[in-house]
Amino acid sequence: MEELLLSRIQFALNISFHILFPTITISLAWFLLFFKIKHNRTGDAYWMQAYQFWVKIFALSFALGVVSGVTMSFQFGTNWPGFMETVGNIAGPLLGYEVLTAFFLEATFLAIMLFGQKKVSNRMHTIATFLVAAGTTFSSFWILALDSWMQTPQGFEMIDGVAHPTSWFEIIFNPSFPYRMVHMLLASGLTASFVVAGISAYRILKGDQKLEPKRTLKVALLAAAMLIPLQVFVGDAHGLNTYQYQPAKVAAMEGLWESEAGADFRLFAIPDKETRSNHFEIKIPYATGLILNHNLTDEVKGLNEFENEPPMAAVFYSFRVMLMIGGLMLLFSWWFSWRLHRNGELKHWQLRALMAMTFSGWVATLAGWYVTEIGRQPWIVTDVLSVSDAVTTQPMANVGISLTLYALVYGGLLIAYFRTIFLLARKAAEAPESDMQNFGDDSFQPLREEAYHA
Numbered sequence: 001m002e003e004l005l006l007s008r009i010q011f012a013l014n015i016s017f018h019i020l021f022p023t024i025t026i027s028l029a030w031f032l033l034f035f036k037i038k039h040n041r042t043g044d045a046y047w048m049q050a051y052q053f054w055v056k057i058f059a060l061s062f063a064l065g066v067v068s069g070v071t072m073s074f075q076f077g078t079n080w081p082g083f084m085e086t087v088g089n090i091a092g093p094l095l096g097y098e099v100l101t102a103f104f105l106e107a108t109f110l111a112i113m114l115f116g117q118k119k120v121s122n123r124m125h126t127i128a129t130f131l132v133a134a135g136t137t138f139s140s141f142w143i144l145a146l147d148s149w150m151q152t153p154q155g156f157e158m159i160d161g162v163a164h165p166t167s168w169f170e171i172i173f174n175p176s177f178p179y180r181m182v183h184m185l186l187a188s189g190l191t192a193s194f195v196v197a198g199i200s201a202y203r204i205l206k207g208d209q210k211l212e213p214k215r216t217l218k219v220a221l222l223a224a225a226m227l228i229p230l231q232v233f234v235g236d237a238h239g240l241n242t243y244q245y246q247p248a249k250v251a252a253m254e255g256l257w258e259s260e261a262g263a264d265f266r267l268f269a270i271p272d273k274e275t276r277s278n279h280f281e282i283k284i285p286y287a288t289g290l291i292l293n294h295n296l297t298d299e300v301k302g303l304n305e306f307e308n309e310p311p312m313a314a315v316f317y318s319f320r321v322m323l324m325i326g327g328l329m330l331l332f333s334w335w336f337s338w339r340l341h342r343n344g345e346l347k348h349w350q351l352r353a354l355m356a357m358t359f360s361g362w363v364a365t366l367a368g369w370y371v372t373e374i375g376r377q378p379w380i381v382t383d384v385l386s387v388s389d390a391v392t393t394q395p396m397a398n399v400g401i402s403l404t405l406y407a408l409v410y411g412g413l414l415i416a417y418f419r420t421i422f423l424l425a426r427k428a429a430e431a432p433e434s435d436m437q438n439f440g441d442d443s444f445q446p447l448r449e450e451a452y453h454a
Contacts, residue, residue, distance in 0.1 A: 002396040003396050006399040007079040007392055010399065013406055014068065016366055017414070019366070020065075022136070022139070022188070023191045024195055026139075027191065027193070028061065028195070030189075031220075032129055033129045033133050036051050036125075036126050037126065040122065049210070054216075055113070057421055064417060080380070082390030083385065083390045089164055090146075090171060091146055094142055094145055098143060102135045102141070105134070106132055106135035110132050112128040137185070140188070144180050145171075145173075148177035148180045149171055149172075150380065151174075151176050152175045152177075153381055153383075154167075154170045154174050175241065176238075186227055187361065188361075190361050191361025191365060192220075193223045194220070194224060194360055196219070197224065197358075198355050199422075199425050201351040201352070202351075202425050204217070205348065205355070206426055206429035208429035221333055221336050221340065222337055224332075225333040228334075229330075236291070240292065246376070247301050248303060248375075249375030250300075251301060251302050253371060254316075255271055255281075256303060257303050257304055258302040259299050259301045260288075262285075262297055262298070263289040264285050264287060264288060265287030266288075267282040267320075268282040271312045271313045288300060308379070311374060315370070318367040318368075319367070319371050321363065321367040325363050325367070329360065336350055
């Protein structure tokens with residue numbers, strides 16, 4: 001049990017750290033393409049200045065995402081050998097497709113995008129930016145196909161305890177994949193939007209009078225304002241799909257122990273596993289039943305109805321954190337976009353509020369992933385492979401050492417990441433307009449020096 005607990009904590013640490021960076025880069029690459037195309041069409045220097053600044057943050061985020069992704073995959077062998085032994089015939093090819101169709105594409109054209117502007121035509125450089133953006137999206141396609149299959153597996157058969165594919169189409173396009181894919185892409189869009197908005201607000205507060213941060217602030221807020229209602233709609237559809245295929249997870253999300261006809265939505269509660277009840281409930285009558293069943297009379301199953309149940313408290317609280325951050329994103333993006341449209345600028349306290357929301361997308365994404373992954377427990381692959389059957393037989397001390405080292409290294413990298421980003425933003429704010437005009441292969445030397453010192 002100790003090895004199982006530590007291995008789960010280690011994998012949670014690794015996936016939590018890793019997901020931070022693809023969540024930014026998937027959509028930040030499309031922001032870069034937008035900046036590049038706007039510059040090509042208008043010739044306005046501030047769009048190239050925006051590209052110049054944000055491509056450095058993209059490169060830094062991409063590098064950390066690659067490094068943490070590689071170390072995360074090692075754990076399939078070190079901490080979860082039963083996973084590949086049982087479902088490696090499916091997981092292995094999907095991970096291989098991600099490398100072949102996405103990672104190679106990103107890595108090849110990222111080099112042109114970062115270092116080749118003086119060596120290729122402007123058209124080729126724009127195409128390279130597009131292909132990097134497409135590569136980040138392809139990467140998420142394959143990873144989410146695998147994760148969705150683990151949630152709602154189909155298209156396979158078990159032979160001597162090993163999964164063998166019978167239909168790759170059914171494996172990839174399993175019942176939950178379309179919802180998870182769109183939900184994650186929108187989450188990435190919102191995360192990148194608030195990163196761009198928050199850092200732009202920071203630069204303005206630091207006295208940056210250039211037009212570039214004002215334009216990127218406006219673009220980011222408009223993007224968030226358009227994406228958040230789509231996310232609400234897709235999130236609702238995703239919830240209905242989860243209710244159909246993983247009703248125990250939904251019961252934990254809603255804080256339902258006993259089945260209820262026309263179930264209430266619990267805004268807040270303290271789940272008590274010992275008594276199988278909630279304390280200090282604040283409820284909206286019939287809201288859960290209306291959302292899930294579209295009527296006020298049908299029954300919603302509670303957690304007590306299921307033999308295998310996820311831990312309610314973690315799922316329940318994570319779901320509400322995600323909803324709370326989503327609500328703040330909706331409020332800030334709509335309000336501040338309207339404010340910019342009406343007055344052309346934001347007040348200082350509004351800029352500070354956006355600064356505080358810079359990495360709010362990370363919080364919402366992590367909360368959503370905790371709902372998804374903890375809500376699947378006790379399964380790694382639903383109804384196929386449990387976590388206890390897949391965990392390592394390595395001694396607890398070995399797992400504890402690797403967990404400690406991961407935590408120390410990732411903590412240091414995260415601190416360096418924050419320091420480097422805000423150092424870049426501060427130097428960009430202090431730089432005169434003339435220093436922002438030159439963009440080329442040598443523009444990454446300051447980034448290398450700043451990252452080293454951080």
